[in-house]
Amino acid sequence: xxxxxxxxxxxxxxxxxxxxxxxxxxxxxxxxxxxxxxxxxxxxxxxxxxxxxxxxxxxxxxxxxxxxxxxxxxxxxxxxxxxxxxxxxxxxxxxxxxxxxxxxxxxxxxxxxxxxxxxxxxxxxxxxxxxxxxxxxxxxxxxxxxxxxxxxxxxxxxxxxxxxxxxxxxxxxxxxxxxxxxxxxxxxxxxxxxxxxxxxxxxxxxxxxxxxxxxxxxxxxxxxxxxxxxxxxxxxxxxxxxxxxxxxxxxxxxxxxxxxxxxxxxxxxxxxxxxxxxxxxxxxxxxxxxxxxxxxxxxxxxxxxxxxxxxxxxxxxxxxxxxxxxxxxxxxxxxxxxxxxxxxxxxxxxx
Amino acid sequence: xxxxxxxxxxxxxxxxxxxxxxxxxxxxxxxxxxxxxxxxxxxxxxxxxxxxxxxxxxxxxxxxxxxxxxxxxxxxxxxxxxxxxxxxxxxxxxxxxxxxxxxxxxxxxxxxxxxxxxxxxxxxxxxxxxxxxxxxxxxxxxxxxxxxxxxxxxxxxxxxxxxxxxxxxxxxxxxxxxxxxxxxxxxxxxxxxxxxxxxxxxxxxxxxxxxxxxxxxxxxxxxxxxxxxxxxxxxxxxxxxxxxxxxxxxxxxxxxxxxxxxxxxxxxxxxxxxxxxxxxxxxxxxxxxxxxxxxxxxxxxxxxxxxxxxxxxxxxxxxxxxxxxxxxxxxxxxxxxxxxxxxxxxxxxxx
DNA sequence: GACCTGATTGACAGCGCTGGCAATTCTACT
DNA sequence: AGTAGAATTGCCAGCGCTGTCAATCAGGTC
Numbered sequence: 003x004x005x006x007x008x009x010x011x012x013x014x015x016x017x018x019x020x021x022x023x024x025x026x027x028x029x030x031x032x033x034x035x036x037x038x039x040x041x042x043x044x045x046x047x048x049x050x051x052x053x054x055x056x057x058x059x060x061x062x063x064x065x066x067x068x069x070x071x072x073x074x075x076x077x078x079x080x081x082x083x084x085x086x087x088x089x090x091x092x093x094x095x096x097x098x099x100x101x102x103x104x105x106x107x108x109x110x111x112x113x114x115x116x117x118x119x120x121x122x123x124x125x126x127x128x129x130x131x132x133x134x135x136x137x138x139x140x141x142x143x144x145x146x147x148x149x150x151x152x153x154x155x156x157x158x159x160x161x162x163x164x165x166x167x168x169x170x171x172x173x174x175x176x177x178x179x180x181x182x183x184x185x186x187x188x189x190x191x192x193x194x195x196x197x198x199x200x201x202x203x204x205x206x207x208x209x210x211x212x213x214x215x216x217x218x219x220x221x222x223x224x225x226x227x228x229x230x231x232x233x234x235x236x237x238x239x240x241x242x243x244x245x246x247x248x249x250x251x252x253x254x255x256x257x258x259x260x261x262x263x264x265x266x267x268x269x270x271x272x273x274x275x276x277x278x279x280x281x282x283x284x285x286x287x288x289x290x291x292x293x294x295x296x297x298x299x300x301x302x303x304x305x306x307x308x309x310x311x312x313x314x315x316x317x318x319x320x321x322x323x324x325x326x327x328x329x330x331x332x333x334x335x336x337x338x339x340x341x342x343x344x345x346x347x348x349x350x351x352x353x
Numbered sequence: 354x355x356x357x358x359x360x361x362x363x364x365x366x367x368x369x370x371x372x373x374x375x376x377x378x379x380x381x382x383x384x385x386x387x388x389x390x391x392x393x394x395x396x397x398x399x400x401x402x403x404x405x406x407x408x409x410x411x412x413x414x415x416x417x418x419x420x421x422x423x424x425x426x427x428x429x430x431x432x433x434x435x436x437x438x439x440x441x442x443x444x445x446x447x448x449x450x451x452x453x454x455x456x457x458x459x460x461x462x463x464x465x466x467x468x469x470x471x472x473x474x475x476x477x478x479x480x481x482x483x484x485x486x487x488x489x490x491x492x493x494x495x496x497x498x499x500x501x502x503x504x505x506x507x508x509x510x511x512x513x514x515x516x517x518x519x520x521x522x523x524x525x526x527x528x529x530x531x532x533x534x535x536x537x538x539x540x541x542x543x544x545x546x547x548x549x550x551x552x553x554x555x556x557x558x559x560x561x562x563x564x565x566x567x568x569x570x571x572x573x574x575x576x577x578x579x580x581x582x583x584x585x586x587x588x589x590x591x592x593x594x595x596x597x598x599x600x601x602x603x604x605x606x607x608x609x610x611x612x613x614x615x616x617x618x619x620x621x622x623x624x625x626x627x628x629x630x631x632x633x634x635x636x637x638x639x640x641x642x643x644x645x646x647x648x649x650x651x652x653x654x655x656x657x658x659x660x661x662x663x664x665x666x667x668x669x670x671x672x673x674x675x676x677x678x679x680x681x682x683x684x685x686x687x688x689x690x691x692x693x694x695x696x697x698x699x700x701x702x703x704x
Numbered sequence: 705g706a707c708c709t710g711a712t713t714g715a716c717a718g719c720g721c722t723g724g725c726a727a728t729t730c731t732a733c734t
Numbered sequence: 735a736g737t738a739g740a741a742t743t744g745c746c747a748g749c750g751c752t753g754t755c756a757a758t759c760a761g762g763t764c
Contacts, residue, residue, distance in 0.1 A: 013475055015720060026744045031722055039742060058475025062422060063720035065413035066749050081441045086432035090458050102477070105456050107441050124364055124409025126453070234644050260644060267646040290644050293585050293611060295618040366750060377714045382752060390712060414750035417719050 014055040023051035034059050061102075071127040072101050074316050077119075077143070078134040079110045083289060084305055085134065088157075091309025092132060099317050104128070108143075110136050119146045128152055130316030132309075135159065135201060138168070153319050155312045160202040167319075167331040169312050173203055173285075176301045176337040177210025178217075180283055181255060183299070183341065185218050188348035189253040189281060193226035193244040195237060195265070197257035204232075207257050207285060226251055230261040237264025245272060245280075252281065252348040259284035259291045262298050266344070277346040287340055296343035304335045311335065365406040374402035385410050412453075422478040423452050425667055428470075428494070429485040430461045434640060435656055436485065439508075442660025443483060450668050455479070459494075461487050470497045479503055481667030483660075486510065486552060489519070504670050506663045511553040518670075518682040520663050524554055524636075527652045527688040528561025529568075531634055532606060534650070534692065536569050539699035540604040540632060544577035544595040546588060546616070548608035555583075558608050558636060577602055581612045588615025596623060596631075603631065603699040610635035610642045613649050617695070628697040638691055647694035655686045662686065 016034075020027040025048060032040050033048040040048075051057070065071045076092055078085050093103045106122055108115065122128070123146075130153040137143055138156035144166065147154045156168040184192055194211050197204035208227075215222050225247060230240040237256065241264055244254060256262035262284030266276065274280050277296050284291060287302035315331050367385075371378040376399060383391050384399040391399075402408070416422045427443055429436050444454045457473055459466065473479070474497075481504040488494055489507035495514065498505045507519040535543055545562050548555035559578075566573050576598060581591040588607065592615050595605060607613035613635030617627065625631050628647050635642060638653035666682050 016722095017720080027720085028722075028745080029743060032743090035722085041742065044742080056471070056475070058472060060417070060478065060720055061476050062413045062416035062478070063749090064722075066411070066417050066719090066751085067721040067723080069722090069749070071413060081434075081437035083432075083434050083437070086434070086437040089456060090432045093456065093458055100476075102455055104453055105440060105444065107444055120407070121409060124407070125412050125451075127411065127413065234640075260640075263644040267644070270646045289585075289611075290641050293614040293618070293641050294645050295621045367752095368750080378751075379714060379753095380712085383713090386752085392712065395712080411750055414719095415752075417721085417749090418751040418753080420719070420752090 013060075014057040016057075016059065019048065019051045019055055019057050022055065023048045065127070071129055073104050073126055073128050074101055074313060075122065075126065075128040075131040076103055076105045076134070077108050077131060077137050078105065079108060079137055081107070084286075087305040088134065088309040088312075091306035091311075092313040093309075094306075095310040095313035095317065101129070101313075101317065103313070108137060110140060115140065116142045116146050119143055120150070123147065123150050123152055130154065130319065132312045132316065133157060133159075135203075139200065139202075153316055155315045157308065157312060158202050160200055160205070162332070164330065167315050169308050169315070170202070170332065170334050171303055171308070171337050172334050173206035173301075173337070174210040174213065176339065177207040177255075177285070178213045179210075179339055180285075180299070180301055181211045181214035182218075183339070184253045184255065184281060184283065184345065185214060185220065187281070187345060189251075190220055190348065191223065191226070191249070191251040191253075192220075193228070193251040193254045194222070195240050195244070195254065195256040195261045196227065196229040197232040197261075199229065201232070203285075204257060211255055223251075230257065230264070232258050232260065234260040234264045237261030238268055241265040241268035245269065245274075250280075252279075253345070254280065254282045256282065256284045259286045259288040259298055259300055262300070262344075263290045263294055266294055266296075266298075277344050279349065281345040281348070283345060287338075291340075291342070298344045299339075299341045302338040302340050304337070307335055364411075365408040367408075367410065370399065370402045370406055370408050373406065374399045416478070422480055424455050424477055424479050425452055425664060426473065426477065426479040426482040427454055427456045427485070428459050428473075428482060428488050429456065430459060430488055432458070435637075438656040439485065439660040439663075442657035442662075443664040444660075445657075446661040446664035446668065452480070452664075452668065454664070459488060461491060466491065467493045467497050470494055471501070474498065474501050474503055481505065481670065483663045483667065484508060484510075486554075490551065490553075504667055506666045508659065508663060509553050511551055511556070513683065515681065518666050520659050520666070521553075521683065521685050522654055522659070522688050523685050524557035524652075524688070525561040525564065527690065528558040528606075528636070529564045530561075530690055531636075531650070531652060532562045532565035533569075534690070535604045535606065535632060535634065535696065536565060536571065538632070538696060540602075541571055541699065542574065542577070542600070542602040542604075543571075544579070544602040544605045545573070546579055546581040546591050546595070546605065546607040546612045548581065548583040548612075550580065552583070554636075555608060562606055574602075581608065581615070583609050583611065585611040585615045588612030589619055592616040592619035596620065596625075601631075604696070605631065605633045607633065607635045610637045610639040610649055610651055613651070613695075614641045614645055617645055617647075617649075628695050630700065632696040632699070634696060638689075642691075642693070650690075650692045650694075650696045653689040653691050655688070658686055 016027045016030050020030045030048050033045050096103050132155050134157050138159040156166050159168050228240040228243050230236040254265050262282050265282045269280050284298045284300040287300045291298040291300050367378045367381050371381045381399050384396050447454050483506050486509050489510040510519050579591040579594050581587040605616045613633050616633045620631050635649045635651040638651045642649040642651050
């Protein structure tokens with residue numbers, strides 16, 4: 003129980019600051035909002051008063067009066083490392099503009115998704131929303147937001163919408179380059195583990211792989227292309243199917259590290275010597291990539307930077323209120339190839 | 354670009370609902386806030402109007418008028434799986450009470466932490482804050498919140514404060530039980546990898562291990578107790594030191610799964626046959642636990658439930674405004690032993 | 705039927721801030 | 735010095751809702 007004399011300091015109001023600085027509240031407001039048209043000397047006086055009183059403007063009041071909320075929403079479906087990295091980047095960018103991030107889990111499969119979104123934006127008056135996949139591909143989410151006039155940034159959407167900006171990475175190129183590394187090491191028969199259908203990443207990574215194979219005149223054995231849904235468990239199945247083929251590949255390209263890890267497990271169970279008997283590469287540079295032996299060669303995603311960028315797009319957009327500036331922003335962030343111990347030269351009999 | 358005739362529907366106000374229902378705004382307010390003293394028939398009429406207009410009360414206005422914010426803060430230091438699971442649970446609980454979660458990364462090492470916290474609570478007027486470790490052990494954070502009179506729930510703090518509730522799991526018992534499993538399989542010489550000093554988990558897990566060893570009359574070889582900081586990289590070092598001892602242990606208890614995974618890697622590099630030559634157990638049931646071969650025996654933490662519970666403590670506390678009800682809530686959540694392939698019976702020469 | 709008690713409901717002010725515009729002060733010229 | 739025009743600053747209303755308290759209504763009492 004808190005004693006009655008507890009030192010709960012009530013926070014200062016804009017009026018107290020105004021009095022102290024000898025100006026009107028409106029002028030203090032101008033300073034807070036960094037508006038121009040305030041004499042430098044006046045601004046300094048106000049700043050000093052703010053400092054002395056440890057004044058922090060009340061978000062709710064600012065929001066109510068100014069018809070904004072200072073809130074950006076981050077809607078996600080699945081928690082995980084990706085989310086937490088992404089949100090950390092987004093929060094960082096928000097802070098620079100004195101905004102705040104509301105994270106909201108939303109089930110992609112929920113039949114009442116539209117209502118859920120609508121409730122959120124109705125209550126919060128979000129200034130913008132960042133949609134993580136697979137939410138970035140659901141028409142109902144997009145429509146609900148668009149109807150409410152709320153700017154949304156789609157992260158790695160499968161289908162880009164002409165009226166919505168997105169943040170992407172060039173997975174296709176990265177997948178191609180990683181495949182080239184495999185080919186350069188003499189691999190000819192390379193298996194591929196697909197991610198979940200409908201994900202942009204699934205499509206792009208496979209296309210990059212195919213690009214490299216084709217460029218080197220190698221054919222893709224469709225028996226060696228299996229779908230793993232991005233899950234470790236599916237990856238196990240998938241790897242078994244691949245490695246039990248009579249003519250085993252000398253390398254496996256998994257669409258993400260979880261599945262690559264699964265391939266490592268299966269290979270291990272089959273007593274294959276890694277990486278000599280089998281090279282394995284993944285994608286994402288997930289934590290697991292460096293927690294297994296051999297460590298996975300993979301592609302690092304700049305997840306935190308993507309979070310920053312997504313928030314930035316929302317924030318930069320603000321002055322336009324409704325509608326995005328032309329051209330629709332579609333920045334791509336660079337991926338980084340990470341070569342580790344999981345790849346080796348192809349065994350001679352495969353050359 | 355949005356066309357000028359875009360269907361941006363302005364949202365309904367409480368007054369519009371009041372008119373439609375033929376009551377005063379205040380009565381609508383009563384219904385929204387679920388206050389008693391509204392005739393059932395009136396309430397129904399208001400509800401209908403709310404439904405028809407798709408009305409959502411404006412958070413900012415409610416906050417301003419009611420001197421609350423409907424916001425709970427979740428302060429964290431390191432992003433990761435733990436965080437995202439935890440926050441998902443917390444958000445779920447918040448929704449049930451129409452509150453929202455603000456996630457805020459804070460650097461535990463920042464010398465200006467106090468000011469950072471103070472700015473956050475000053476602007477947001479948070480109704481409560483959840484502190485994830487290691488933030489839950491920093492006096493400056495606790496003091497700043499207490500001074501502002503903001504209820505805080507400490508998650509797994511090293512040192513419990515008499516004036517602050519906390520959410521814990523009984524790591525000690527779980528560690529003891531897991532060790533018992535090892536002993537039951539004939540292991541006598543068991544190594545232990547400590548987590549980061551100053552973490553409650555580090556201390557409790559070791560104590561549980563020691564409890565079991567002592568209860569079975571086994572001695573702990575201090576050479577086999579190494580500190581790994583909860584990091585995979587440190588775990589590698591640590592595992593090497595342990596496995597290079599002349600008299601190698603037959604089992605390793607790692608304080609978390611990342612370090613356990615490191616032990617698996619090292620063992621693999623040393624060509625030890627797992628799990629026959631060496632049993633390894635971890636803690637947390639992190640994703641990596643099932644992504645390596647053999648899969649780790651470990652202890653599952655109910656992270657999402659902890660998030661729910663933490664939010665619940667803040668929310669339940671509300672009516673008391675200042676100070677917590679007696680007794681100080683300190684719920685413990687149950688941990689679950691997960692036995693997987695990484696443990697086997699001790700080799701005969703060790704019995 | 706007058707009157708009392710408790711249950712419902714409404715009137716009104718104001719939470720802390722910002723938008724719009726008027727008032728004031730400053731600058732640069734004639 | 736006088737004045738238009740620009741740069742600053744202040745006044746006022748009101749954002750959408752809830753706290754306070756007064757008003758009204760329903761039911762029961764003597």
